[in-house]
Amino acid sequence: MSSPPSSSDGGAASSSFALLHPRVQRWVWAQGWKELRDIQETAISPIQGGTRDVILSASTASGKTEAAFLPICSRLAEGAGGSVRAIYIGPLKALINDQFERLEGLCEGLGIPVHRWHGDVSQGHKTRLLKFPSGILLITPESLEALFIRQGPALKGLLSALEHVVVDELHAFIGTERGCQLQSLLHRLELLLRRKVPRVGLSATLGDMSMAADFLRPGAGGEVLLLTSPSGGGELRLQLRGYRTQEPDAQRLVGAASSVDSALAEDEQTADVHAIGAHLFQTLRGTHNLVFANSRKNVELYADLLRQLCEQEQLPNEFFPHHGNLSKELREEAEAALKARQRPVSLVCTTTLEMGIDVGSVQSVAQVGVAPSVASLRQRLGRSGRKGGPATLRVYHQEAELTDISPLPDQLRVRLLQSVAMLELLLVGWCEPPSATAFHFSTLVQQVLSLIAQYGGVKASEVYSALCPQGPFSRVSPEDFVRFLRGLGQGELLVQSTDGTLLLGRVGERIVNHYSFYAAFASTEEFRLVSAERTLGTMPIDQPLFVGMFLIFGGKRWRVLAVHLEDKVVELEPAPGGRVPQFEPGSIGGVHDRVREQMRTLYSSGLVPRYLDARAQDLLQEGRDTFKRWGLAERDIVTAGGGVHLFPWVGDAVLHTLELQFQARDMPAEVLGPVLQVTGTQGEVETALRSFVAAGPARAESLTAQVVNMAIEKHDAFVDDTLLARDYAARYLDVQGAWKASQRLLRTGGGNAVSLPPG
Structure with a gap:
């Protein structure tokens, strides 16, 4: 040139x-x-x-x-x-x-x-x-x-x-x-x-x-x-495929080869998983792709299923897992194989490959289940469509077969509607704004210790001046900083010499000298789940726990009786009545208000996106039929399945705030996607809502009294309880939004209780 x-x-x-x-x-x-x-x-x-x-x-x-x-x-x-x-x-x-x-x-x-x-x-x-x-x-x-x-x-x-x-x-x-x-x-x-x-x-x-x-x-x-950059608006190929769980005719519907049919027949309880695996195998084999499966468990599940299908077809394996728990060698080997282009390779992964790791251009991206956010979908889609080719995204969505006792959220197909809402927002170029509300006291612990270690000792005024007024901890007032330092002193993370210099204390030295100190984040801790003195198993807990809340574990619903933080034990009892909703719990504050607003718009409209396959269209229509049958276009409160269901059409932060407000009145509540299910009568729920409105926006920090494990971040255990409550409230609650949602719910509550069968 x-x-x-x-x-x-x-x-x-x-x-x-x-x-x-x-x-x-x-x-x-x-x-x-x-x-x-x-x-x-x-x-x-x-x-x-x-x-x-x-x-x-x-x-x-x-x-x-x-x-x-x-x-x-x-x-x-x-x-x-x-x-x-x-x-x-x-x-x-x-x-x-x-x-x-x-x-x-x-x-x-x-x-x-x-x-x-x-x-x-x-x-x-x-x-x-x-x-x-x-x-x-x-x-x-x-x-x-x-x-x-x-x-x-x-x-x-x-x-x-x-x-x-x-x-x-x-x-x-x-x-x-x-x-x-x-x-x-x-x-x-x-x-x-x-x-x-x-x-x-x-x-x-x-x-x-x-x-x-x-x-x-x-x-x-x-x-x-x-x-x-205004560029990047090339051709987009998009499909959302719907699947029903426990479907008896999955073999025929997939149209797979005989060897795949036998795999589908192995376990009728997971026929939808096998059907998704079969379609991934037929569609992706021979090319280079990324398959996002949300959890490490699903990554291993689908990677193993796809490997088996390769073996049954007597083909070299093309599908490899990629997640944070794998060794560095295995991850890098998989990345190198995809990047080398010497043979077809597809990686089944978690968020680890959302980042810009160079694995070269991939023909397509698959998403199994509901994506964490619109921003995540956008980031994942960006891995496809390089070098002038079309960007291709396939979403695989599973919904439970409905029965006479199906929970209302399942009848409404809320998971499918959330996926469609996210895709619609993706297509118009919207994604969630990042959150910047937290105080980050856990990281402030780390940075104070780091400054002391860097200089061998610093004055309290110097630490505050360096980190707070113009630094990343500008929300921390001088009064809160004094309270914060006293907490670190009580925990022996630091001591103060006679001239006022802050030095590392006994515990602080141990923390700083450990190899894990340099990371501000910690791995999620496993809690042991116990019922009637019998251990049910363990699960990672990175969500708030409070007495009366519900957990889903082992395919059953449980109610929390007690939480023992020191022993990492949660006592449970079987939850009364009802089937397990299929909507998996997401992270607190994870779903934005705009996504829920889009869901309501989709329920009320007749739009059938062209990217839905025939079964997904049927599932969408089932959700809309339920929405219409329950009159949810006119009312936002209904009684079903022994509980009152609230539909404020707001994000997770508002729903979690309302959940804690009901818990504070000894009214068990549970967030199920866009729905807040409350135990009690509709009259009792509306009385509670009136009290919420009359009292004005709640004191966020007072609501945290319901939460047992606010110490979620790495160094939270060393933070003063008052400050910890303030940080939790700033991260996960929206009291103003909850107050406004309570007013809207009362205006559109629907008067008398309504109870209809699902069919």
């Missing part, structure tokens, strides 16, 4: 391209690029200027990495030694490894060294970087935390000439403990260097760009330049 790339509109030579260093220009020519992509064009000038914070939001595989590093490398091309000049922070080691390979190719001819730093990098490589700092450093937040503690004040020399910080997969950090840790580290980095370092955020999924800007530069989000 003898001429520079032109602008993306096909016009004259790119003026932005001319700003790049000549050696960077030659690298672009060597790639055979005919033009820069729009996000690359617009990013060059502001990033190369070296003074502005910038967010680049564009679809997956749109060239965001090059958009950031073409101008950064142009700045670094003349003299990249003496200090690390740019830091790239990624959420996954595998992503860092991929970007390392990409950047090495770009930087090889520019004389810019590229370094990796994470747990799998040899100590020899790390030692050489510490002795001869230079170029670009790719690192995780946890490894950057370790550098602060282990290098202490010497870190300033390592980063003395730092010019840029790039944060990849920005959306994955917003609203999380890990994201708060990252904000703190970036703030401490600038305090160490005593100057501002421009930040560049990269993301394919940002529901609220202004909130993302506030996250990238807390307190000055309005000054962040937001660059969004």
